[in-house]
Amino acid sequence: MNTPVYDFLIQYAERDPVRLHMPGHKGRFGAPALQRATTLDLTEITGADSLFEAEGILAESERNAASLYGTAYTFYSCGGSTLCIQTMLLLMKQQGRAVLAARNVHRAFLNACVLLDLPVQWIYPRESDGILSGTYDLADFEAALQQQTRPACVYVTSPDYLGRMADIAGLAELCHRYHAKLLVDNAHGAHLAFLPWRCHPIQLGADYCCDSAHKMLSGLTGTAYLHVRSDIDVEPERVRDAMAMFGSTSPSYLMLASLDWCNRELASPLFRKQLEEVLDRIQQLKCRFSPRYCFVDGDPMHLTIDAAAGGFHGLELAAYLEQHEVFVEYADAFHVVLLCSAANTDRDFDILEQLLERFSPTPAESGEKYALPRPEKVCGIREAALAPQEIVPIGESSGRICAAVKVPCPPAVPIVLSGERIDARCIAVCEAYGITEISVVQ
Numbered sequence: 001m002n003t004p005v006y007d008f009l010i011q012y013a014e015r016d017p018v019r020l021h022m023p024g025h026k027g028r029f030g031a032p033a034l035q036r037a038t039t040l041d042l043t044e045i046t047g048a049d050s051l052f053e054a055e056g057i058l059a060e061s062e063r064n065a066a067s068l069y070g071t072a073y074t075f076y077s078c079g080g081s082t083l084c085i086q087t088m089l090l091l092m093k094q095q096g097r098a099v100l101a102a103r104n105v106h107r108a109f110l111n112a113c114v115l116l117d118l119p120v121q122w123i124y125p126r127e128s129d130g131i132l133s134g135t136y137d138l139a140d141f142e143a144a145l146q147q148q149t150r151p152a153c154v155y156v157t158s159p160d161y162l163g164r165m166a167d168i169a170g171l172a173e174l175c176h177r178y179h180a181k182l183l184v185d186n187a188h189g190a191h192l193a194f195l196p197w198r199c200h201p202i203q204l205g206a207d208y209c210c211d212s213a214h215k216m217l218s219g220l221t222g223t224a225y226l227h228v229r230s231d232i233d234v235e236p237e238r239v240r241d242a243m244a245m246f247g248s249t250s251p252s253y254l255m256l257a258s259l260d261w262c263n264r265e266l267a268s269p270l271f272r273k274q275l276e277e278v279l280d281r282i283q284q285l286k287c288r289f290s291p292r293y294c295f296v297d298g299d300p301m302h303l304t305i306d307a308a309a310g311g312f313h314g315l316e317l318a319a320y321l322e323q324h325e326v327f328v329e330y331a332d333a334f335h336v337v338l339l340c341s342a343a344n345t346d347r348d349f350d351i352l353e354q355l356l357e358r359f360s361p362t363p364a365e366s367g368e369k370y371a372l373p374r375p376e377k378v379c380g381i382r383e384a385a386l387a388p389q390e391i392v393p394i395g396e397s398s399g400r401i402c403a404a405v406k407v408p409c410p411p412a413v414p415i416v417l418s419g420e421r422i423d424a425r426c427i428a429v430c431e432a433y434g435i436t437e438i439s440v441v442q
């Protein structure tokens with residue numbers, strides 16, 4: 001697959017031109033270790049196209065991505081999935097749709113709702129695995145859809161932070177029966193389209209979804225895709241305009257080139273082979289260490305260990321791995337999330353397996369696995385988030401109205417929402433996740 005953006009940057013740098021345009025480093029100044037990157041770091045000069053009005057090399061590269069993902073349109077983001085979430089929700093607002101969302105959202109969703117003044121009807125999980133993950137019932141989405149007096153959209157996070165996957169096919173069928181749009185935060189699932197079985201949200205019927213290319217693929221940090229399944233849903237110009245509402249007018253060409261290069265990787269037989277090899281290694285590791293370690297089901301590239309079920313503290317395992325130069329994606333008392341990609345090597349797995357073999361944990365009660373609390377809602381998310389506020393110790397916040405979403409990042413799932421009255425349960429969950437202060441409405 002061709003790489004028009006990457007090629008353009010390389011050819012421009014090789015011509016050694018006189019750069020009387022931005023960026024100010026002119027391909028010369030800057031940190032020595034970033035020198036090569038600096039020569040490729042450009043702006044919208046002739047031939048470079050322009051992201052929010054793309055019709056040249058960027059549009060061509062996005063079409064390549066769309067063909068790989070089987071979408072009607074795929075748009076590049078240099079503002080991560082965060083920008084894609086803002087864009088999807090703005091489009092929904094412009095369509096006059098009500099928003100129903102599974103509660104374990106990332107804070108990027110909440111912030112977008114603040115910016116857009118979007119009220120949200122929350123769907124809570126029937127069963128929770130801590131605050132990050134849970135099992136949702138289609139019947140709860142259907143009940144919420146039935147209550148709507150205007151068109152709606154349903155927003156879910158899948159895979160969630162632990163790697164659990166929602167029933168996207170079931171939700172898509174349900175949404176379409178109610179003329180609702182299905183939006184998926186697939187920030188952790190850009191690779192799903194390339195697994196041997198079809199499980200990317202777009203393949204399963206979602207209408208819009210965002211994938212962070214930097215989380216599971218080789219895109220530079222901050223790169224993401226906004227996928228649109230059908231061309232009858234929205235005109236591409238509208239999506240670009242919506243994205244331009246929030247995105248910087250100077251998207252990084254280094255980031256765009258990394259997205260462009262991803263296309264080439266994803267199209268190559270070598271990538272599929274490497275992905276399958278990693279999948280095999282993960283499967284072998286799980287077989288070897290079950291039931292000594294309990295693994296959470298879901299996306300196979302999330303190697304999530306349920307420490308609580310194994311009778312030890314997740315942070316102990318994470319600290320032990322770090323002592324041996326193995327760094328994990330996320331850990332708390334209950335879980336340790338090891339995030340793999342096609343770029344992991346046999347050496348990585350050899351080291352991990354040796355360490356898991358040698359780890360002898362201190363038996364520990366991990367304590368209660370808290371679900372997301374459901375406190376009283378006092379006012380809207382935006383009203384609370386934009387109100388005058390003060391920071392108070394979490395232990396003194398009972399009865400106050402939560403202003404800014406307070407949440408450790410990662411995993412960035414808000415424990416209390418802006419506009420909710422903080423109660424004893426909220427305080428207990430916040431304390432369990434190490435939160436010591438909270439911003440409340442004055």
Ligand SMILES: Cc1ncc(COP(=O)(O)O)c(C=O)c1O
Nearest residue numbers: 079080081082106108185187212
């Ligand atoms: C589930 C989820 N959604 C959205 C985001 C935001 O993605 P990005 O960092 O690409 O903006 C994250 C980031 O961690 C995430 O975990």
